[in-house]
Every structure is written in C-alpha cells, then in structure tokens.
Amino acid sequence: MEQILLKNVEGTKLADIKNYTAAGGYESAKKAITSMTIAQIIDEVKKSGLRGRGGAGFPAGMKWDFVPKDFKGPRHLCCNADEGEPGTFKDRELLEKNPHLLIEGMIIASYAIGAELSFIYIRGEFVKAANTLEAAIAQARKQGFLGEKIFGTDKKVDIVVHRGAGAYICGEETALIESIEGERGNPRVRPPFPAVVGVFGKPTVVNNVETLAAVPSIIKNSGQWYAAIGVPPKNTGSKLYAVSGHVNKPGVYELPMGTSLKDLIYNYAGGIKNDKQLKGVIPGGSSTPVLLPEEIGVSMDFDSLAKAGSMLGSAAVIVMDEDVCTVEESLRLSEFYAHESCGQCTPCREGTVWMTKILDRIEHGQGVQGDVELLERVSANIMGNTLCPLGDAAAMMMLGFLKKFKAEFAQHIQMKKCPINKK
Amino acid sequence: MIQFSQSAREKVEELKRVYPTKDACLLPVLHIAQKEFGYISPEVMEYVAGVVGVSPARVYGVATFYTMYNKKPVGKYHVQVCTNISCHLEGSAQIVNTLKSVLGIEEGQTTKDNMFTLSAVECLGACGFGPVVQINDDYYEQCTEQKVKEIIEGLRKK
Numbered sequence: 001m002e003q004i005l006l007k008n009v010e011g012t013k014l015a016d017i018k019n020y021t022a023a024g025g026y027e028s029a030k031k032a033i034t035s036m037t038i039a040q041i042i043d044e045v046k047k048s049g050l051r052g053r054g055g056a057g058f059p060a061g062m063k064w065d066f067v068p069k070d071f072k073g074p075r076h077l078c079c080n081a082d083e084g085e086p087g088t089f090k091d092r093e094l095l096e097k098n099p100h101l102l103i104e105g106m107i108i109a110s111y112a113i114g115a116e117l118s119f120i121y122i123r124g125e126f127v128k129a130a131n132t133l134e135a136a137i138a139q140a141r142k143q144g145f146l147g148e149k150i151f152g153t154d155k156k157v158d159i160v161v162h163r164g165a166g167a168y169i170c171g172e173e174t175a176l177i178e179s180i181e182g183e184r185g186n187p188r189v190r191p192p193f194p195a196v197v198g199v200f201g202k203p204t205v206v207n208n209v210e211t212l213a214a215v216p217s218i219i220k221n222s223g224q225w226y227a228a229i230g231v232p233p234k235n236t237g238s239k240l241y242a243v244s245g246h247v248n249k250p251g252v253y254e255l256p257m258g259t260s261l262k263d264l265i266y267n268y269a270g271g272i273k274n275d276k277q278l279k280g281v282i283p284g285g286s287s288t289p290v291l292l293p294e295e296i297g298v299s300m301d302f303d304s305l306a307k308a309g310s311m312l313g314s315a316a317v318i319v320m321d322e323d324v325c326t327v328e329e330s331l332r333l334s335e336f337y338a339h340e341s342c343g344q345c346t347p348c349r350e351g352t353v354w355m356t357k358i359l360d361r362i363e364h365g366q367g368v369q370g371d372v373e374l375l376e377r378v379s380a381n382i383m384g385n386t387l388c389p390l391g392d393a394a395a396m397m398m399l400g401f402l403k404k405f406k407a408e409f410a411q412h413i414q415m416k417k418c419p420i421n422k423k
Numbered sequence: 424m425i426q427f428s429q430s431a432r433e434k435v436e437e438l439k440r441v442y443p444t445k446d447a448c449l450l451p452v453l454h455i456a457q458k459e460f461g462y463i464s465p466e467v468m469e470y471v472a473g474v475v476g477v478s479p480a481r482v483y484g485v486a487t488f489y490t491m492y493n494k495k496p497v498g499k500y501h502v503q504v505c506t507n508i509s510c511h512l513e514g515s516a517q518i519v520n521t522l523k524s525v526l527g528i529e530e531g532q533t534t535k536d537n538m539f540t541l542s543a544v545e546c547l548g549a550c551g552f553g554p555v556v557q558i559n560d561d562y563y564e565q566c567t568e569q570k571v572k573e574i575i576e577g578l579r580k581k
Contacts, residue, residue, distance in 0.1 A: 074443070086507045086546040117443070124454070124491045125547050127560040160441055165450055165489035168545065182449030182477070184488040200443050242551060244509035250551035286508055286546075316550065318509055332511050336545050342488075 001229060004217045004238045005210065006254045009097040015132055017139040020100040026145050028216035029107040033151045036219075041112045045215065047223025049236035054080055054171070054208030055285065055313045057302040060215075066195035067113045067203045075203040077110045077118035078180065079212055082164055082171035084123060085285035086336060087316030090240035091209040093252045095122070095129035098213070099136035103159065105212035107145065108219055110157045113205050117158055121176050124165040133161050168340035172388045173206040175342065186342050187388035210240055230257030235301035243269040245319035246276065258301040265296065265319055276321040280404060284313025286333050287393030289400025290326075310400070325420040326405040327412050330398060331359040337394035348391030351382040355398055367413035375409075376402055425470050431455050435474055445476045449485055453492055462493040490544070497540040498533045500578050502526075503557045506543045509550035518554045519543055521568045525575050538579065 014020050032041055046061030067075055079102065083091045094102055102120075110118045122130050137159050140146040148156050162180050164170050170179045174188035177199045198204020214237055218226045230236045239257045241264055244250045248270030255268070261283060265271065272278055278293045283300065288311040291298070298308045305312045320329065338352035355378050361367050379395040379402075386392065402409065411419050427435065434455055438448040452475050453463060460467050463486045472479040486492045493501075502522060506515045519541075523529060526539050533540040549555045552564035556571060563574055 083548045084546060087509055087550050088546075089548050089550045089552075092548055123548060124489075125557060128562070162447075163451065163454060164491075165454065166491035166544075167489050179450065180447060181444065182446040182475075182485065184484055200447075244550035244553065245512045252551065282508075318512070318550070320512060324512065329508055329511070332506070332508055336507055339545060 001238060001256045003254050005094060005098065005101065005213050005240060006252070009093070014098045014100060015096070015136055017100060017136065017143060020098075021143075024220075025100055025216075026104055026140075026143070028219040029104045029145060030151050032108045032219050033111055033153055033155055038112050038114070041108065041219065044218055044223040045112075048214075048218045048226035049223075049233060050211065050214055050218065050226065051235070051302060052208055053210035053214075053239070053314070055085065055287075055311075057312065060207060060211050063195065063205055063207070064109065064113050066193070067205060068196060071203050073202060074117065074200075075113055075115045076199050076205075077106060077113060077115040078173075078176060078199060078204060078206045079106055079118070079120040079209060080171060080173065080176060080206055081120050081122040081126070081129075081209045082168075082176060083126070083209075084168040084171045085287065085314045085316060086333065087244055087282060087285045087318040088242055088314040089244070090242040090252050090314070090316070092126060092129055093240070094209055094213050095126065096132050099129075099133050100140065101213045101216060102133075102209055103136060103140050103146070105215035106159060107150065107157050108215050109205065109207065109212055111155060113203070115205075116156045117160065119180055119199070120159060120161045121170070121180060122161060122163055123170075124163045130161055130163055137161065167342075168336075169342045169388070169390060172390065175388065176206060177204065184342070186344050187390075189387060214238070231299065231301050231304075234303055239300070239315055241268075241300060241315045241317060243317045243319065245281075245317075246273045246321040246324075247271065247319050248273055258299040258304065261291070261296040261298050261300050261317070264300060264317060269317075269319070272319065272321050274321075276323065278319065279322045279324050280320045280326065282318040282320075283315075284311045285316040286318070286336070287311075287389075287397055288313040289396055290404050292404055311396075323420065325363070325418055326401050326408050327359060327363045327418065328420075330401040331356065331363050333397050334359050334394065337390065337397070341390060341394075345386040345388075345391060347382045347385040348394065351378050351391065352394050354378050355394065362409060362412045363418055365412070365415075365417040367409075367416075369413065371413060372402060372406060372409050425460060425466060427455070427459055427474070431459050446481075449475050449477060449482065450489075453482075453486060453489075457492060462496050464494075496533070496537075498538050500538060500558050501540045501542065502575075503542045503544045503547075505545070505547040505549070505553065505555045505557070507546035507550075509546075510553035510555055513553035515554035517568065518556065518566050518571055521571055522556075522575070525572055539575070 050060045051057040170185040175185035194204040334356040379398040383395040468482040
C-alpha cells in the first residue's frame with residue numbers, strides 16, 4: 001500500500017508549505033471548496049468508510065451529517081490533538097512532520113459542516129508541535145487557503161490552536177469542548193450531543209487528527225478508492241499503528257487497516273527485544289484489554305479486535321516481554337486513571353483510587369484472600385456507571401488483566417510478595 | 424502589584440479578538456501568565472481574573488484542575504519524567520532514581536539553588552521513544568542513566 005498520511009515525511013520538509021504544495025498539497029481543499037457541494041463531500045467521506053481514529057471508530061461522514069442543516073449561526077470543528085491515551089504517539093508524527101495535511105483536511109471538514117472558525121485542541125506538553133502548527137497556519141493564511149475568501153471564493157475558514165494544560169480527560173470530546181470554553185475539563189451529560197450543542201453552545205464536530213488527515217486523499221482519489229484499502233466494507237483505509245514497549249523497532253507504522261498484530265510486532269517492529277518471549281500485548285492504548293501471545297493472530301481493525309474481546313482504540317500497541325509483572329503494570333495504569341479522573345462521577349473517582357490501593361497491596365506482598373474478586377467487583381461497579389468513558393477505560397483495563405493473568409495475581413497473594421520483581 | 428509585559432498584553436488583546444467569548448481566553452492567558460511570572464500564585468490568579476474578566480474563584484478552579492499550571496514555584500529547569508506504562512517498561516523508574524541522586528532531591532522538590540524541580544508525570548505522548556524526560560518545553564527521548572546525567576551536567580554549565 002502506498003502511504004497516505006506519512007508519505008514523504010522523512011525525506012521532505014512538508015511542514016514548509018512550498019514543499020507541501022509542490023507535492024500537490026491543498027489541491028484537494030481547492031477542489032472541495034471550488035467545485036464540490038457540501039452534500040457531495042459528505043457523500044464521498046461516507047463512501048470511503050472512514051471511521052474515527054481517536055478510539056471510538058464512529059463513521060466520520062455520518063458525524064458530519066449529524067450537524068443540523070437548518071441551524072442559523074456559527075458551527076465549529078474541533079480537531080482533537082490531545083493524544084493522551086498511554087501508548088499513543090501517532091498524532092504527534094503528523095502534527096510535527098505533516099501539519100499542512102491536517103490543515104487541509106480541516107479546511108474541507110470545516111466547509112462540509114459550515115464552520116468558519118475551527119479549533120485544534122493540542123495537549124499542552126506538545127509545545128514544538130503547537131509552534132509547528134501555528135507557523136503552518138500562518139503560511140496557509142498567507143496563501144489564501146485560510147482566512148477570508150479562501151481559494152478566491154466567498155468562503156471563510158480559520159483555525160485557532162488551543163493548547164491544553166495537562167489533563168488526560170480533555171481527550172474526551174465534551175471535556176475538550178469545556179476546556180476550549182475556559183472551564184475545568186469535566187465531561188458533559190449527553191444528550192444533547194456536540195453535533196447539536198457543542199462548543200460555545202453551537203453545533204460542533206470533534207474529529208481526531210488522523211481522521212482529518214485522511215480526508216484530503218479521499219477528496220483527491222474518491223471514497224471508493226479509500227474504501228478498497230484495508231478490510232472493506234467496515235474497516236477501511238490506512239491506519240497509523242504506534243508500537244511501543246519491548247520491541248526492537250518501536251515507532252509509528254502506516255499500514256492497511258487490518259494488518260495482523262503478529263505481523264506488526266514480529267515483522268514491522270522487529271520482534272521482541274533481547275530475544276525474549278512475549279507475555280502480553282495491549283493492542284489499542286492503555287484502556288483496551290490485554291491480549292495473550294496465542295491471540296496475536298488477530299487482525300488490527302475495529303471489528304476483529306472487538307470480536308477478540310478487546311478494542312482497536314487508538315491502535316497504540318504496547319508490547320510486554322516475559323519479565324513483566326502484570327500486577328505492577330496494571331497498578332501503574334490504575335494510578336494513572338485515579339490521577340486523571342475528573343472526579344465528577346463517584347464510581348470512577350472512588351473506584352479508581354480503591355483499585356489502586358488493592359493493587360498496591362497485592363504488589364507489595366500485603367494482598368489478602370478475596371482481593372482478586374474485590375478488584376473484579378469494583379471494576380464491574382465502575383463499568384457503565386459514569387458520564388464518560390474514563391471509568392469504563394479503567395475497568396476494562398483491570399478486567400482484561402484479571403481475565404488473562406489471574407494466576408499471577410493469586411500467586412502474589414499466596415506468596416505474600418511479587419514473584420517476578422527481584423527488587 | 425504584578426503586571427504583564429507589553430508583549431503579553433498584546434497577546435491577550437489578540438486572544439480576545441480571536442475567541443468568541445472572553446472566558447475562552449482563560450487557558451491561553453494562564454499559559455502566558457506562567458511564562459511571565461514563573462508560576463500561578465493566588466496573586467497571579469487574581470490578576471488573570473481581572474485581565475480575562477472572570478471571577479478569581481473561576482480562575483482558581485481552572486488553574487488547579489490542570490497539572491501544567493504550577494501552583495508552586497519551580498526551578499529554572501522543570502525536569503519531568505514520564506512514568507506511564509511504555510516508559511515504565513523501558514525503565515523510567517531507574518531514570519527517576521538517577522535524577523533524584525544526581526539532583527539530591529525527591530520528586531516534587533526543587534534544588535536549593537532553584538535550578539531544578541523534579542516531577543514524575545503521566546504519559547507525555549512519546550511512548551515509542553521511552554523513557555522520555557521533558558525539561559521545560561523540550562523532550563529528551565530514549566533516556567539512559569548516562570544520558571540524563573549528561574543532560575543535567577550540561578544545564579548546570581549553561
């Protein structure tokens with residue numbers, strides 16, 4: 001498959017608009033704005049089968065179509081560049097190396113939903129990427145691709161880079177909206193959904209960086225072309241897989257949707273470091289249930305991973321070798337969720353802290369009989385009982401580790417110490 | 424009385440033109456305030472409230488929600504070690520320990536000369552290149568004990 005998102009990023013400085021336009025950049029935006037109707041654009045994106053790359057996998061064309069057509073007044077597009085899911089580092093690759101591709105996708109999407117002012121919500125730590133984006137936006141304005149009368153039409157589209165300030169929860173779309181409005185990142189009650197009442201009370205679409213970056217190629221080549229890549233009809237296109245942990249060649253790989261996890265780990269990422277054995281792999285970011293070595297034949301797409309009892313999520317593959325203590329790693333993640341819970345919903349706020357306490361005592365030889373069952377109960381009581389998916393994420397992570405490595409948890413309790421860590 | 428510099432005031436005016444509401448300027452203005460004053464003290468919160476046009480209570484709520492706003496003074500270099508899963512698998516715990524001994528401080532503390540503050544933080548979004556250490560605005564990737572010692576040495580000489 002020819003690369004779509006990361007094409008030429010290594011050899012060429014695509015962040016410079018001269019190089020980007022020389023390679024045909026902004027032709028898709030021009031085509032969309034000057035020669036296509038909104039209905040045609042949305043139809044093309046629907047035909048492409050493009051599903052949201054942030055984790056939920058919601059069809060992008062359908063999301064755009066939800067914005068009420070008869071609404072009078074401003075609408076907004078928000079690009080989610082919060083990239084906070086542990087294990088995930090794919091969007092940074094695009095933000096730093098191919099910012100114009102994202103901007104071009106945003107111009108098309110903004111036009112398609114009728115937004116004149118759009119936002120890129122970027123995590124506060126990505127200072128370099130935010131500066132790169134600001135510079136790229138200034139270049140695009142200068143060329144007349146952003147601002148008033150873009151591409152010589154009477155259309156207006158502009159983009160504001162809004163920096164977060166260190167809160168994982170702001171990757172959740174309604175918390176992200178609150179954060180743009182200058183509030184604490186507390187997720188909202190739905191309905192109403194953002195497509196109807198979003199940022200500043202206006203109809204809003206929130207799309208991930210990678211989703212928006214796929215749009216120019218769809219407009220250029222057609223939805224049908226995009227839909228032929230990957231595993232049609234429901235898992236189409238190319239996908240950025242971010243591989244980290246105990247592999248020889250960690251990194252971001254753009255491959256067809258549905259590449260096998262085994263191929264990703266052993267072929268592209270060069271196999272397990274130091275010739276160790278694989279113990280487990282988290283396939284889609286820290287929130288997705290862990291898989292065992294015998295399960296890695298799975299195809300890395302939304303539906304196959306769901307069938308395998310996990311999720312594609314953000315396609316952040318975290319590889320763990322034979323020396324890893326799964327109690328210790330789940331403790332680390334549990335601490336993370338407890339730290340990042342916004343505190344609005346009791347099951348999440350209390351449950352994640354409780355989970356952490358139990359895991360901490362198990363790891364440090366203080367676990368008692370019944371702790372495994374208690375962890376299962378706490379997780380089950382968080383699941384489905386919170387406003388946003390952060391609680392579910394913590395519970396899914398925990399239940400995944402317990403299901404696959406229960407014996408190791410029990411062993412910790414029996415031996416009154418961690419049987420793996422030599423410390 | 425504290426006050427923004429001329430360039431900061433210009434940036435704030437620009438923000439007010441760009442955003443549809445004044446409230447939306449709060450996060451960016453807090454970022455500016457941190458650059459100007461080093462950290463977000465109660466006095467800075469009051470000042471920001473006046474600049475943006477919201478209540479000090481609102482600023483307090485927002486400033487305390489987001490971890491990047493320092494509510495306490497930090498050193499000239501804020502050394503933040505990612506300790507989440509991917510970096511942890513690559514040995515970030517050892518990096519934290521090395522930094523503790525090199526700097527002679529614990530997590531959350533600042534060296535006596537106000538040069539370094541050490542923090543253990545959650546995922547920095549650079550998981551393929553762990554362990555990752557962020558110092559002020561810069562990322563240092565694939566850190567080893569030797570590498571972080573050299574980085575600190577280099578900053579001390581600066």
